[in-house]
Amino acid sequence: MELLIQTIINGLLIGGIYITISAGFTLCFGVLHVIDFAVGEWVMLGAFITFIISTSTHIDPFLLLPLIFVMFFIAGYLLQPTLQRVITKNKSNALLMALAFTFGISVLFKGAALTIWGFNERNLVTILSGKSISLLGINIPSLRLGTFVFAIIITIVFLWFLQKTRFGLAVRAAAERQDVAGLMGIDSNMINKVVYAIYTGLTACSGALIGAIFSINTEMGVRYTIFAFFVVVAGGLGSIEGAIVAGILLGLLNSFISVYIGGQYVFLVLFLFLYLILLAKPKGLLGKGW
Amino acid sequence: MRKRINFLWITAFLLCLALAVLSAGCGNKEAATTGDSKEQGDVFKVGVLTSLSGAEVYGGNITKRGYDTWADTVNQKGGIKVGDKQYKVQMFYADDQSDPASGADAVERMITKDKVDFILGPYTSGVTLAAAPICEKYKVPMITGSAESPMIWQQKFKYTFGTIPAVNLTASYPVNTLVSDIPGGAKTMAILAVNDAFSKAVAESFKATAEKLGVKVVKYDIVPAGTDFTPLLGAIKGLNPDVVAVGGHEKEHMEVIKSAKSLGFLPKAFLMHYGVTNPDFVKNLGKDAEAVYGASTWTSDLDIADALFESSKKFVETYKTKWGDEPDYTATGCTVAGEVFGAALEKLGAKPPLSESDREAMVTVLEDIKVDTLYGATSFAKEGDNYHNNTGLEGLTIQIQGGAVKIVGPKDKKLAEPIYPAPAWDKR
Numbered sequence: 001m002e003l004l005i006q007t008i009i010n011g012l013l014i015g016g017i018y019i020t021i022s023a024g025f026t027l028c029f030g031v032l033h034v035i036d037f038a039v040g041e042w043v044m045l046g047a048f049i050t051f052i053i054s055t056s057t058h059i060d061p062f063l064l065l066p067l068i069f070v071m072f073f074i075a076g077y078l079l080q081p082t083l084q085r086v087i088t089k090n091k092s093n094a095l096l097m098a099l100a101f102t103f104g105i106s107v108l109f110k111g112a113a114l115t116i117w118g119f120n121e122r123n124l125v126t127i128l129s130g131k132s133i134s135l136l137g138i139n140i141p142s143l144r145l146g147t148f149v150f151a152i153i154i155t156i157v158f159l160w161f162l163q164k165t166r167f168g169l170a171v172r173a174a175a176e177r178q179d180v181a182g183l184m185g186i187d188s189n190m191i192n193k194v195v196y197a198i199y200t201g202l203t204a205c206s207g208a209l210i211g212a213i214f215s216i217n218t219e220m221g222v223r224y225t226i227f228a229f230f231v232v233v234a235g236g237l238g239s240i241e242g243a244i245v246a247g248i249l250l251g252l253l254n255s256f257i258s259v260y261i262g263g264q265y266v267f268l269v270l271f272l273f274l275y276l277i278l279l280a281k282p283k284g285l286l287g288k289g290w
Numbered sequence: 291m292r293k294r295i296n297f298l299w300i301t302a303f304l305l306c307l308a309l310a311v312l313s314a315g316c317g318n319k320e321a322a323t324t325g326d327s328k329e330q331g332d333v334f335k336v337g338v339l340t341s342l343s344g345a346e347v348y349g350g351n352i353t354k355r356g357y358d359t360w361a362d363t364v365n366q367k368g369g370i371k372v373g374d375k376q377y378k379v380q381m382f383y384a385d386d387q388s389d390p391a392s393g394a395d396a397v398e399r400m401i402t403k404d405k406v407d408f409i410l411g412p413y414t415s416g417v418t419l420a421a422a423p424i425c426e427k428y429k430v431p432m433i434t435g436s437a438e439s440p441m442i443w444q445q446k447f448k449y450t451f452g453t454i455p456a457v458n459l460t461a462s463y464p465v466n467t468l469v470s471d472i473p474g475g476a477k478t479m480a481i482l483a484v485n486d487a488f489s490k491a492v493a494e495s496f497k498a499t500a501e502k503l504g505v506k507v508v509k510y511d512i513v514p515a516g517t518d519f520t521p522l523l524g525a526i527k528g529l530n531p532d533v534v535a536v537g538g539h540e541k542e543h544m545e546v547i548k549s550a551k552s553l554g555f556l557p558k559a560f561l562m563h564y565g566v567t568n569p570d571f572v573k574n575l576g577k578d579a580e581a582v583y584g585a586s587t588w589t590s591d592l593d594i595a596d597a598l599f600e601s602s603k604k605f606v607e608t609y610k611t612k613w614g615d616e617p618d619y620t621a622t623g624c625t626v627a628g629e630v631f632g633a634a635l636e637k638l639g640a641k642p643p644l645s646e647s648d649r650e651a652m653v654t655v656l657e658d659i660k661v662d663t664l665y666g667a668t669s670f671a672k673e674g675d676n677y678h679n680n681t682g683l684e685g686l687t688i689q690i691q692g693g694a695v696k697i698v699g700p701k702d703k704k705l706a707e708p709i710y711p712a713p714a715w716d717k718r
């Protein structure tokens with residue numbers, strides 16, 4: 001019984017990690033219609049920058065999250081116009097162009113990081129590292145719980161922002177039909193820039209948390225690019241609610257397979273599950289995606 | 291129009307940046323740093339194939355450091371002596387991207403384009419297994435100073451040698467120490483490993499030794515790379531084994547320790563083969579790395595005489611001044627791989643560039659060679675399951691104590707007492 005509860009908790013917490021990576025990613029797809037191949041590299045850069053600031057200033061990574069968000073918000077805001085150039089109007093095959101472009105960005109980031117920071121492994125230490133909350137023989141890792149809480153907060157803020165604010169309304173309008181939204185006086189270039197900036201900011205923050213939970217090196221990105229794809233495709237491309245459901249479901253699945261079937265089958269079963277979802281519900285679990 | 295020009299500028303800038311990074315980071319052969327560039331025939335061309343990008347970039351660079359330490363020292367001393375003349379070595383680097391297929395391509399390119407005389411082999415066993423057939427095809431000898439999977443030697447490649455004894459020869463040592471040497475030793479063990487050639491071989495060796503000694507293996511799981519260890523350790527915690535043994539590299543070892551601590555789980559001992567001897571393991575985990583067991587064939591505590599560096603202590607000094615960290619047994623194995631080639635060339639007496647018959651003769655020389663290096667007596671098996679592997683060395687049980695790697699077994703070799711069970715996480 002204890003093992004069962006522990007497995008459920010571990011699964012939920014893995015789900016939290018999945019959600020943090022995929023929340024921004026799915027928004028980015030929903031509005032810009034860009035599948036960002038560099039999502040894992042934003043995670044990696046977020047982790048590295050947090051590590052560097054945290055070790056030189058001795059400020060806890062959790063307190064640095066707002067700063068990291070702002071830094072990467074600015075980086076994304078400045079980068080987006082270049083991406084926009086590649087994907088607009090006169091280019092046929094915008095989706096493919098975006099894929100190629102972001103793939104290039106990911107290679108560039110990875111190479112640059114390797115050149116600048118070298119090949120060493122890093123470990124980001126937070127105030128919650130290594131601690132756990134013990135409850136009736138069950139252990140809840142504090143850092144993962146912190147990440148889960150972060151995931152919940154950002155999704156609530158996200159949904160509120162999209163549903164209740166004027167800007168959110170404009171974002172939703174632009175997501176539906178960019179040209180019509182433009183005719184209604186919505187500056188879609190502006191919307192695209194802000195959405196991409198939110199995405200890079202959030203993904204970098206999730207990188208800080210992931211760096212603390214696992215470890216940091218310049219090659220860590222690929223693993224999280226795969227996770228992000230996974231969750232977002234299962235949840236429906238562009239659907240935030242879908243990403244939450246898919247993240248938690250996949251986290252639970254991961255945990256249960258590890259414990260009750262065997263670690264060697266984790267990815268096998270996860271991919272099989274994804275395949276079945278695509279077969280039965282191509283628009284994602286909630287049927288809200290693209 | 292203005293916007294368009296801006297865009298062009300930005301694109302051009304990004305392209306230049308990309309090219310700069312690519313040529314610096316993943317350069318294939320430009321980085322021939324050591325040795326003055328001389329005309330062909332004056333230097334031995336040495337190919338280094340290792341992981342300079344991809345998942346194993348850390349270990350790949352450790353091997354590169356080992357090889358470079360050898361090359362730089364040899365060149366400082368004038369070069370390899372052949373007859374009455376000395377020849378310097380020139381290094382050619384190829385990146386296998388931590389991927390066997392890319393490794394095979396890279397080594398073929400190095401042999402056909404750069405025309406290297408011999409090859410210092412990859413960091414991972416997987417890449418070694420892919421590169422060895424290419425070396426057979428072109429008849430170019432390769433010594434790996436790192437790969438440890440017994441599968442390599444079972445394939446009986448004629449041109450491939452290795453300075454580190456395979457894991458099935460070394461992994462039994464720490465298990466023996468934990469079970470037999472320590473009073474009230476381990477009775478149960480859980481084994482986790484990542485699914486790659488080396489890590490899996492580690493797990494198999496741990497399991498075989500444990501079962502031979504009557505230890506109950508309560509869990510045995512080979513997981514794909516990138517698996518989250520937390521749920522697995524949650525399950526293992528419920529089984530309460532004395533020892534949790536892990537097959538993997540430094541990254542996985544760090545993640546296992548972090549996961550276990552965050553679950554409040556501490557077995558009496560953690561046992562990990564390679565990776566805990568890397569300086570990064572202790573640096574990153576600090577006190578959490580204490581009392582972790584591992585296997586090795588060499589530590590920087592040893593003092594062994596050596597022809598090139600005078601002694602292993604001097605080698606450690608040279609390495610430390612050069613790279614800032616202490617060498618582990620892989621970096622050292624790589625330096626020794628270079629030394630063995632040097633000794634073979636002296637014995638062979640062949641001038642560069644080596645012809646096909648020279649290279650063939652070199653294999654015979656390597657098979658019969660016995661060199662006393664800073665690693666201990668190095669020689670290669672001529673037959674059996676460890677064909678062309680260095681079987682001259684004995685394994686060591688090591689443990690992290692006070693942030694340093696200490697030899698705690700076997701009994702006649704230990705320099706410190708093993709700590710068992712490990713002290714609680716908060717009492718370190």
